[in-house]
Amino acid sequence: MQTVKHITWLRWYPVWSRNMHVWRKLIGPALLGNIGEPLLYLVALGYGLGSFLGQKIEGLEYVVFLASGLVCSSAMNTASFEGMYSAYTRMAVQDTWIGMLTAPLTIRDIIVAEVIWAGTKSVISVTSILLVAAAMGLVSDAMAILVLPLGWLVGACFGSMALVMTSVAKNYDFFLYYFTLLVTPMLLLSGVFFPITGMPEAVQVGAKILPLYHALALMRPLMLGQVPTDILLHVAVLVLYILVAMPIAIHLISRRLLR
Amino acid sequence: MNTTKPTDSVVNIKALCKSYAGQRVVDDIDLQVQRGECFGLLGPNGAGKTTTLRMMLGMTPVDSGELKLLGQLISPRSHQIRQRIGVVPQMDNLDPDFSVIENLLTYASYFNLSGKAVSQRIQDLLEFAHLTQKADAQIDSLSGGMKRRLTLARALINDPELLILDEPTTGLDPQARQHIWQRLRELRHSGHTLILTTHYMEEAQRLCDRIAIMDHGKVIVQGSPQELIETHTEPHVIEVMGEDVERWQQQFLPNNLLRLEMLGESLFIYTEDEKPVIEELCKSNHQDFIHRRANLEDVFLKMTGRDLRE
Numbered sequence: 001m002q003t004v005k006h007i008t009w010l011r012w013y014p015v016w017s018r019n020m021h022v023w024r025k026l027i028g029p030a031l032l033g034n035i036g037e038p039l040l041y042l043v044a045l046g047y048g049l050g051s052f053l054g055q056k057i058e059g060l061e062y063v064v065f066l067a068s069g070l071v072c073s074s075a076m077n078t079a080s081f082e083g084m085y086s087a088y089t090r091m092a093v094q095d096t097w098i099g100m101l102t103a104p105l106t107i108r109d110i111i112v113a114e115v116i117w118a119g120t121k122s123v124i125s126v127t128s129i130l131l132v133a134a135a136m137g138l139v140s141d142a143m144a145i146l147v148l149p150l151g152w153l154v155g156a157c158f159g160s161m162a163l164v165m166t167s168v169a170k171n172y173d174f175f176l177y178y179f180t181l182l183v184t185p186m187l188l189l190s191g192v193f194f195p196i197t198g199m200p201e202a203v204q205v206g207a208k209i210l211p212l213y214h215a216l217a218l219m220r221p222l223m224l225g226q227v228p229t230d231i232l233l234h235v236a237v238l239v240l241y242i243l244v245a246m247p248i249a250i251h252l253i254s255r256r257l258l259r
Numbered sequence: 260m261n262t263t264k265p266t267d268s269v270v271n272i273k274a275l276c277k278s279y280a281g282q283r284v285v286d287d288i289d290l291q292v293q294r295g296e297c298f299g300l301l302g303p304n305g306a307g308k309t310t311t312l313r314m315m316l317g318m319t320p321v322d323s324g325e326l327k328l329l330g331q332l333i334s335p336r337s338h339q340i341r342q343r344i345g346v347v348p349q350m351d352n353l354d355p356d357f358s359v360i361e362n363l364l365t366y367a368s369y370f371n372l373s374g375k376a377v378s379q380r381i382q383d384l385l386e387f388a389h390l391t392q393k394a395d396a397q398i399d400s401l402s403g404g405m406k407r408r409l410t411l412a413r414a415l416i417n418d419p420e421l422l423i424l425d426e427p428t429t430g431l432d433p434q435a436r437q438h439i440w441q442r443l444r445e446l447r448h449s450g451h452t453l454i455l456t457t458h459y460m461e462e463a464q465r466l467c468d469r470i471a472i473m474d475h476g477k478v479i480v481q482g483s484p485q486e487l488i489e490t491h492t493e494p495h496v497i498e499v500m501g502e503d504v505e506r507w508q509q510q511f512l513p514n515n516l517l518r519l520e521m522l523g524e525s526l527f528i529y530t531e532d533e534k535p536v537i538e539e540l541c542k543s544n545h546q547d548f549i550h551r552r553a554n555l556e557d558v559f560l561k562m563t564g565r566d567l568r569e
Contacts, residue, residue: 014368021365022356095352101318102346103369103417104338258318258335259279 011105015113018096020120034078034128038070042136045193058195060224067133068223069192071147072154072216074129075122079155080183082118083162084175091166097257107254111163115246118159119152126151133223141225150222154215157238160245161211167252186212211241267330269294269421269452270315275324277310277476284310286476287324292469294420297443297453299467301460301559303568306473308456309349312425315454316346329420342370345414349425351406353398359409360385360394363416370417380416387442388412404435411442422446424455428462440466460556470555474563484555492553492561493518495533499526499540499548511539522565529553 023030046063057065090096097110126147133139165178189196189203190212196204207213214234221228228234270292277285285307292298300308313319315328317337326333331340354362363381367373372380385391388408393401401409407427414422427443428436436459443466447453457463463470464484471481480487488494499507504526508519512528517536520527528536533550540548 014365014371017368018354018365021361022354025356094355095348095350096354098348099352099354099366100369101338102316102341102348103366104341105369106336106338254335258320 011109012113012116015100015105015110016117016120019113019117023121023124030124031128034074034125035132038074038129039132041070042067042132042138063136064138064224065220066193067129067136067138068220069216071126071129071133071151071223072212072219073187073192074125075151075154075215076158076183076186076212078125079118079122079158080162080179082121082155083114083159084166084169084178085172087114087163088166088169088172088175091253091257092169097253101257107257108250111246111250111253114163115156115159115242118162119154119156122155122158123148123151139223141223143225144223146222147219150215150218153235153238154211154219157211157215157241157245160242160249163249164245164252167249167256182210186210191216211238214238267294268292269296269329270298270454271325271327272311273325275311275314275326276322277307277314277319278322283476285314288473288476288478290471290478290481292452292454294452295447295450296468297447297455297466299463299470300454300456300473301458301463301470301555302456302473303563305568306563307476308473309425311473312423312454312456315423316341316344342417343420345417345419345422347407347410347414347422347424347427349429351410353406353409353413355398358395358397359390359401362398362409363413366413367416372417377416380418384412384415387415387445389438402435404431404438407431407435407439408442411439415446419451421452421454424453426456426458428457428459436462460554460559464555472559472562479562480558487558488553488555492557493529493531494553495530495550496553496557497528497530497533497536497540497548497550499528499545500524501545501547507543507545511543512536520560520565527557529557 042063046066050062050066053062056062097107100110101107130139130144130147134144162178165175169175186207189199190207190210192212196207196213199207214237217234218228218231268291270290272288272290275285275288275290276283284305288307288311290311300311302308310319314321314326315333317333317335317340320335321333328340329343331337333340354365357365360381363384364377367377367381382391385394388411390405390409390412393405398406398409411424411427414424424443428439431439440462443453443455447466453466455466467484469481469483470487471478472487473479480491482490501507502524504524505521508526512519518529520529530536537548537550
């Protein structure tokens with residue numbers, strides 16, 4: 001049997017493919033979670049809470065405003081969960097990565113694959129919500145399709161950050177620090193549920209340092225068929241988070257597994 | 260199958276060292292493994308066996324010394340060499356979400372292997388591991404022995420020249436162990452080089468052409484099992500059991516010219532000539548004893564002591 005040398009820049013592919021294969025096996029509950037949760041939020045908050053507002057938000061019906069926010073936050077949540085709980089399971093519980101390391105793969109291959117995979121999961125999740133929102137008549141412009149590639153970038157960004165947490169985690173409980181101190185504040189204070197323009201200055205500055213704000217600044221206009229402003233700046237922030245977090249994750253996980 | 264000359268060394272280790280937190284776990288070891296050989300690495304827990312294997316795979320950075328595998332210097336960046344190596348790890352890390360055959364297919368993809376050749380290879384390996392009937396079974400439903408056989412089949416997916424096995428039969432029942440031994444013998448006969456660690460002296464004695472006993476990070480002795488038994492221990496062992504062993508020893512073996520070891524309520528007598536001892540045992544009417552040939556376990560216990568290792 002012929003053994004073929006890997007093409008270096010494609011070595012992430014079998015690892016990504018393995019994760020995809022596992023996801024396809026568990027597709028039922030995965031899709032239910034992806035569709036069910038945003039649907040509940042849209043109905044409960046969008047129509048329920050929205051009916052009490054009596055005014056438009058940034059010129060939009062509340063449920064439309066919320067739909068674009070949820071697309072973004074779901075990209076964050078999905079990639080964060082994948083990069084922490086699922087990646088930790090593969091690293092520390094099932095020894096999946098150790099198995100890959102006894103094949104001719106490296107930690108870099110694995111982490112690159114995990115980041116690409118976290119982005120992929122976010123695209124799946126963004127797609128589900130987009131379909132739900134479209135079915136509810138909340139998407140009016142075909143340009144909304146552009147949130148899919150953007151969803152990948154947002155997922156890769158939060159996936160990279162999550163993998164840094166995984167690299168130092170001793171157990172699953174550790175991830176609660178990250179969720180409580182970073183993910184939940186971002187979810188509530190970056191503009192998913194309401195514009196942050198009314199918040200204290202310090203909160204606004206804080207939000208602008210973190211990636212979710214920039215993800216929203218890109219996604220919300222796209223959902224409405226508008227061209228976002230400061231595209232380069234927002235994309236650069238998301239890319240910067242990947243470029244910083246991913247090498248840190250590779251370094252720390254190498255130190256952890258290749259002792 | 261192998262194009263290199265049959266006598267070259269597959270593993271070449273010189274003055275290899277590794278420390279964790281200032282403690283030497285591998286301390287200046289030299290080892291050579293020849294092509295086609297089955298080589299056993301023995302030693303109590305914490306002797307440095309697994310660390311040595313991990314260094315061979317480039318999964319643990321080397322502190323100092325030289326480590327060559329298949330003619331290449333090994334470093335944490337030499338992952339390409341693993342294209343030619345098969346690994347059976349100490350802990351099973353099969354993918355629990357996949358069936359037997361999916362595990363093999365997925366693992367093949369890590370070697371960039373796919374297509375018809377792999378399907379055929381997987382069929383052959385399933386047969387080799389006696390898992391053809393279980394091809395579509397989930398991992399959870401397999402017995403410990405089946406999982407081990409699948410891990411062995413998985414390690415062979417890339418048709419490796421060298422197979423590294425870390426405690427391949429730990430935790431298996433005797434039937435399952437025999438089964439694995441048979442597979443390993445077949446591999447050895449088909450020209451593979453095997454390196455294994457084990458706690459079972461019987462396993463090492465049956466399978467290995469040569470062994471090295473490690474303790475406290477050092478290689479204490481190396482040689483064929485027979486050589487080691489002949490060189491390092493007396494040929495006969497008499498195990499005397501019973502509560503009154505000590506009294507019996509003081510009474511009947513007062514001039515202690517023999518090598519004696521007490522372990523619990525058993526007295527081990529090592530001797531060149533077993534007859535006088537057996538006569539003495541019969542005369543004194545002490546029935547509870549066994550006479551046997553010395554084996555690798557006697558060498559091992561002599562070299563590493565009888566203290567418990569945790």
